[in-house]
Amino acid sequence: MKERDRKTCGVILSGGKSRRMEGKDKAFLKIGRKTLLGRSIENLDKQVEFVAINTNSADQKYKKYGLPVLKDIASGYLGPLAGVLTAMLWAEKKGYKNVVTVAVDTPFFPENFVEKMKEEKIKSQAKIVLARSFSIEYKKFVVHPTFGLWSNSLNEDLTESLDKGTRKVLDWVFRHPVGYVNFVNEGIDPFFNINQNEDLDALNKKRNVD
Numbered sequence: 211m212k213e214r215d216r217k218t219c220g221v222i223l224s225g226g227k228s229r230r231m232e233g234k235d236k237a238f239l240k241i242g243r244k245t246l247l248g249r250s251i252e253n254l255d256k257q258v259e260f261v262a263i264n265t266n267s268a269d270q271k272y273k274k275y276g277l278p279v280l281k282d283i284a285s286g287y288l289g290p291l292a293g294v295l296t297a298m299l300w301a302e303k304k305g306y307k308n309v310v311t312v313a314v315d316t317p318f319f320p321e322n323f324v325e326k327m328k329e330e331k332i333k334s335q336a337k338i339v340l341a342r343s344f345s346i347e348y349k350k351f352v353v354h355p356t357f358g359l360w361s362n363s364l365n366e367d368l369t370e371s372l373d374k375g376t377r378k379v380l381d382w383v384f385r386h387p388v389g390y391v392n393f394v395n396e397g398i399d400p401f402f403n404i405n406q407n408e409d410l411d412a413l414n415k416k417r418n419v420d
């Protein structure tokens with residue numbers, strides 16, 4: 211984007227410790243010399259005006275980035291939907307109608323991510339827009355549920371759904387008008403996410419980063 215979007219803010223969803231990563235907080239794993247969180251912040255900050263971090267971790271390292279750190283509004287570690295709700299309520303309080311979310315373990319998401327998501331929202335008039343990319347494994351476009359543009363008007367419905375036990379993002383999403391943006395792979399899936407040490411090693415090898 212040539213200039214910052216003055217009508218959108220973004221939240222990085224950072225769940226904290228990962229069982230697949232031996233209990234380490236993925237946010238502070240490094241690709242090159244920078245942490246996943248640092249790279250995610252740099253990428254998202256170029257695309258929106260305000261950035262916040264959603265995490266339930268008490269790790270003080272989050273504070274060194276100088277951004278708002280948002281603990282889940284809903285208690286009980288309810289997963290990414292709770293992070294989306296937290297993002298909605300924070301953005302609404304700041305006067306925004308929409309909020310963008312990205313996952314901390316997927317730091318190389320497209321540089322035009324927010325721009326394309328907003329274009330689709332205007333075109334489709336959907337309340338939710340999600341990112342998709344082509345999966346070589348499944349030979350089709352797959353949805354990335356944590357990479358979304360969300361209308362904050364849905365926060366009451368999401369609150370009620372969480373209270374009733376909904377936990378999977380797509381279980382809730384499909385109850386509402388949804389738009390999609392297909393992003394092209396350029397050598398590597400831009401939504402390649404790090405779930406285990408092997409993924410981290412692979413990404414370090416495939417990308418020329420400092």
